[in-house]
Amino acid sequence: MRSFTHGILLSRLLLIWAFLVLGIYVLPSTANATTQKLVLSGSSTMAPLLLEIGKRFEATHPETRIDVQTGGSSRGIADTINGLADIGMVSRALNPQEQHLHGSAVAHDGIGIILHASNPIQELTNTQIQSIYTGRINNWQQIGGREATITVVNKAQGRSTLDLFLHYFQLSNRDIRAHVIIGDNEQGIKTVSGNPHAIGYVSIGTAQYDASHGLPIRLLPLHKVPASIESVRTGNFPLSRPLTLVTKSQPTELTKTFIDFAQSAEVHDLIFKHYFVPFQD
Amino acid sequence: MRLLSKTIRETGATLLVWGTATSITIPFLWLIGDLLWHGWPQLSLNFVLALPHNAGREGGIGPILVSTGLIVSVCMVVALPIGLGTALFLSEYTRNNHMYGRLIRGSLDVLAGVPSIVFGLFGNAFFCQTLGLGFSILSGGLTLACMVLPILIRTVEESFRAISQDQRLSAAALGISKRATILLILFPAAIPGLLVGCILGLGRAMAETAALIFTSGYVDRMPESLMDSGRALSIHIYDLAMNVAGGNPNAYTTALVLVGLLLTINLFASWIADKWTTLNQLPT
Numbered sequence: 405m406r407s408f409t410h411g412i413l414l415s416r417l418l419l420i421w422a423f424l425v426l427g428i429y430v431l432p433s434t435a436n437a438t439t440q441k442l443v444l445s446g447s448s449t450m451a452p453l454l455l456e457i458g459k460r461f462e463a464t465h466p467e468t469r470i471d472v473q474t475g476g477s478s479r480g481i482a483d484t485i486n487g488l489a490d491i492g493m494v495s496r497a498l499n500p501q502e503q504h505l506h507g508s509a510v511a512h513d514g515i516g517i518i519l520h521a522s523n524p525i526q527e528l529t530n531t532q533i534q535s536i537y538t539g540r541i542n543n544w545q546q547i548g549g550r551e552a553t554i555t556v557v558n559k560a561q562g563r564s565t566l567d568l569f570l571h572y573f574q575l576s577n578r579d580i581r582a583h584v585i586i587g588d589n590e591q592g593i594k595t596v597s598g599n600p601h602a603i604g605y606v607s608i609g610t611a612q613y614d615a616s617h618g619l620p621i622r623l624l625p626l627h628k629v630p631a632s633i634e635s636v637r638t639g640n641f642p643l644s645r646p647l648t649l650v651t652k653s654q655p656t657e658l659t660k661t662f663i664d665f666a667q668s669a670e671v672h673d674l675i676f677k678h679y680f681v682p683f684q685d
Numbered sequence: 686m687r688l689l690s691k692t693i694r695e696t697g698a699t700l701l702v703w704g705t706a707t708s709i710t711i712p713f714l715w716l717i718g719d720l721l722w723h724g725w726p727q728l729s730l731n732f733v734l735a736l737p738h739n740a741g742r743e744g745g746i747g748p749i750l751v752s753t754g755l756i757v758s759v760c761m762v763v764a765l766p767i768g769l770g771t772a773l774f775l776s777e778y779t780r781n782n783h784m785y786g787r788l789i790r791g792s793l794d795v796l797a798g799v800p801s802i803v804f805g806l807f808g809n810a811f812f813c814q815t816l817g818l819g820f821s822i823l824s825g826g827l828t829l830a831c832m833v834l835p836i837l838i839r840t841v842e843e844s845f846r847a848i849s850q851d852q853r854l855s856a857a858a859l860g861i862s863k864r865a866t867i868l869l870i871l872f873p874a875a876i877p878g879l880l881v882g883c884i885l886g887l888g889r890a891m892a893e894t895a896a897l898i899f900t901s902g903y904v905d906r907m908p909e910s911l912m913d914s915g916r917a918l919s920i921h922i923y924d925l926a927m928n929v930a931g932g933n934p935n936a937y938t939t940a941l942v943l944v945g946l947l948l949t950i951n952l953f954a955s956w957i958a959d960k961w962t963t964l965n966q967l968p969t
Contacts, residue, residue: 424762443820448928451903452740459906471904471914473820474924488814588928613930677739679930 440658445473446480446493447564448588449513449607450647453678454493457510457671461662468658476587478562481505484652490659492650496564506654509646510666511680514608515565515572516631516643518593520600521620525549528624534573536603539581544601557595557604558582564645565589569605572643590614597621608641609633609679637681647680717944724941727934733942737905740929741921746939748907752822752915753891755908756901759826760890761883764833768882771834772841777867797835802895804832809899820914825901832896833886840885844878845871877958884954888947894919918943 444454451474458470473489480492481502498507517533519525525544528536535541536554545551558580559566570577584602586592589610596602597619608631611623623631627642635641655663665671672682735745771789779786808828818824848871856866894917902914905921916924922939925932 421762421766424758448924452924452929455903455905456740469906469913471820471902473899473914474903474928475899486814488819590930590932591927593930594927610930617931 439467439469441469441471442491442658442662443471443473443483443489444491444493444649445475445483445489447477447495447647448474449495449565450493453511453647453674453680454666456674456678457666460671460674461665465661470662476560476562477564477567481650484650487652490651491655491663494564494648494650496568496645497648498650502650505650505652507648507650508655508663508667509648509683510663510671511647511675511683512636512644513647513680514631514633514636514641514644515568515605516608516611516623517603517605517626518596518611518621518623519603520596521615521622522600523549523622526624527628530573530627534575537573537575537581538579542581550601552601555584555599555602556580556582557584557586557592557602559592559605560585560587563587565605565607568643568645593619593621607679608636613679633679633681646683720937720941720944723934724937724939727938728941732938736907737921740932741905741925741935742929742931743935746918746921746935746942748905749916749918749921749939750942752901752908753918755822755911755915756825756829756897756917757887757890759823759911760829760833761887763827764830764837764886765883767830768834768837768841768886769879771838772845773867775838775842776845777863777871793835793838796831797839800895801832801893804828805896805899807831808896813900818912820900820902820904821912822901822908822915823911825897825915825917826911828896828900829890829893832893833890836889837882837886840882841875841879844875844882847878848874876961880954880958880961884951887950891917891943891947891950892919893917894923898923918946 442458444458451472454470455472458472461470462468472493473483477492477494477496480489480494483489484492484505492505494507495513497509498505517528523544525547528547532541532547536547537556537558539556541547542554543552544554559569561577566577569575570580584595584604586595586604589606592604592606593611593614596604597614608623611621611631612633615621615623625631629635629640629642631641636644649663649666651659651663667683669682675682732745733750734747736747737749738744775786775789805828808824808831812818812824812827813820818827852870852874853866856870861870897917898920901917903916903920903924904914905916906913908915918939922936922943925936925939
C-alpha cells in the first residue's frame with residue numbers, strides 16, 4: 405500500500421513542477437511593459453558609483469530602470485558595440501580605435517602607487533618604478549630600502565588602470581615581471597596591505613579611503629605631486645583618468661537624459677562619496 | 686625496552702592521527718569564528734530584509750536574498766527533471782558498456798571539470814545574447830542548471846545503482862512493468878540519494894560567483910520578474926570585499942548569512958533523508 409502513496413506523491417510533485425515551469429514562462433510577461441530600461445556595463449571602478457546614480461535617477465524618473473553590470477572597461481566597450489548594453493562604463497579616455505563611440509566624462513580618478521605602510525621608501529622616481537615593474541630592480545635594498553625581494557602587483561588584462569599605468573610609464577604588458585595579478589582595486593589594496601614588500605597601483609580615492617581607515621598602505625607622490633583626491637581635483641596629478649560613459653551613437657532620449665543627469669551637479673555628492681572628483685569642463 | 690619503544694610508537698601514531706584531524710578542524714573553526722567575529726555585530730532582521738544603500742556599505746541584503754532564491758529555484762526547477770531523466774536512462778535503460786551511455790558519462794565528467802567562469806561566458810553568449818534573455822535571473826538560473834547537472838546526474842545515478850538488483854528481479858518476476866517498477870520501487874528507494882544530489886547541486890549553485898556575474902548580473906534592486914537582472918549573494922560578497930572601499934563589514938555579514946543558509950539546507954536535507962529512510966524501513 406505504501407508504494408501507492410509514493411506514486412500519488414510523485415504525481416503531486418510532477419504537478420508542482422509543472423506549475424513552477426508555467427510560472428517561469430508567465431512571470432516575465434507580467435513585468436510592466438511601459439517601463440523603459442537602460443543597461444550599463446563595464447568598469448568595476450565605476451559600477452558602484454553608477455549604481456547609486458541610477459537609483460537616484462529612478463527615484464526622480466519613475467517608469468525607468470537603470471541596470472548596472474560590471475566586468476571591466478573592455479567589457480563595457482564590447483557590450484556597447486554588440487548591443488548588450490546601452491551605455492558602456494569606461495574608466496579611461498577613449499583610444500583612437502574607439503573614436504567611433506561617443507564618450508561623456510562624468511568624473512575623474514587618479515591612479516597612485518601604493519606600498520605597505522612599514523616600507524621606509526618615501527618616494528620613487530618614474531625610472532625606478534619602470535625598473536621595478538620590468539624586474540631590473542628586484543630588491544628594495546637596491547633603491548635604499550630593506551633587504552627584501554620586491555613583490556610586484558600588477559592589474560589583469562582588460563583593466564583600464566593597467567592601460568593607463570602602461571601608457572604613463574611607457575611600458576608594454578609583456579615586459580612586466582609581476583608576481584601577483586589582481587582585478588579590482590580593493591583586491592590590490594588587500595594584497596599590498598598584507599605584504600610588507602609589495603608594490604602596486606590602484607585608484608587613489610579607494611586607497612585614500614582605506615589608508616584613512618587604518619589599513620597599512622601608503623600612497624607615494626608621483627613626480628613630486630602628492631597622490632590625493634585634492635591634487636586630482638586641481639588637475640596637477642599626472643596619472644589621472646576620466647570616468648567615461650560611452651554609447652554607440654549620439655545619445656538620444658532616455659540615454660541622453662541619463663548621461664546629462666550623471667554629469668549634472670545633482671550627483672556631485674554621490675561622486676564625492678565614492679572618492680572621485682566630479683567632471684568639470 | 687622494546688615495550689617502551691612500542692608505547693612511544695603507539696602514542697606517536699595516535700598523536701599524528703589526532704594532529705591531522707585537528708588540522709582539518711582548525712581552518713573550519715577559524716573561518717566560522719572570523720565570520721562570526723566580524724559579521725555578527727551588523728546582523729539583524731533589518732539587515733536581512735532591508736535594501737542595500739551606498740553601494741552596499743549601508744543597508745541590508747533583502748533584494749539580494751530574493752534574487753539568489755529565484756536564481757537557485759530556476760536552476761533546480763530546470764535541472765531536477767532533466768537530471769532525474771538522464772540518471773534513470775543511464776542506470777535503468779543502458780548497460781554499463783553501452784556506447785551512448787558511455788558517451789553521456791564521458792561528457793558529464795568533462796562538464797563537471799569545466800571551470801565555472803567558462804559556464805559564465807557560455808551563459809552570457811548563449812542565454813543572454815543568442816536567446817536574447819539579456820542579463821536576467823532566468824539566464825543566471827539556466828547557466829547554473831547547466832553547471833549543476835553533471836553533479837546531480839552522477840549522484841542520482843549512483844543512488845539508483847546502489848539499489849539491490851534483487852528488487853528489480855523480484856519486480857520483474859511479479860510481472861510488474863518497468864515503468865511501475867521505477868515509479869513505485871526504485872524511485873522511493875533512491876529518494877535519499879536524490880536529496881543528496883540536490884543539496885550538492887544547490888550548494889554549488891548558491892556559492893557560485895563566476896558563472897553568475899556575466900549572466901544574472903550586478904543589479905541590487907528588488908527583482909520584479911525573472912527577466913530582471915539580480916545580484917546573487919556571492920557576487921555581493923565579492924563586490925563588497927574586492928571593489929567597494931569600506932564594504933568589508935557588510936561583506937562579512939553577508940558571508941555569514943550565506944554560510945548559515947547553506948548549513949541550514951544541509952541539516953534540513955540530512956534530516957529529511959533520515960526521516961525517509963526510517964519511513965521506508967517500516968514493515969508494510
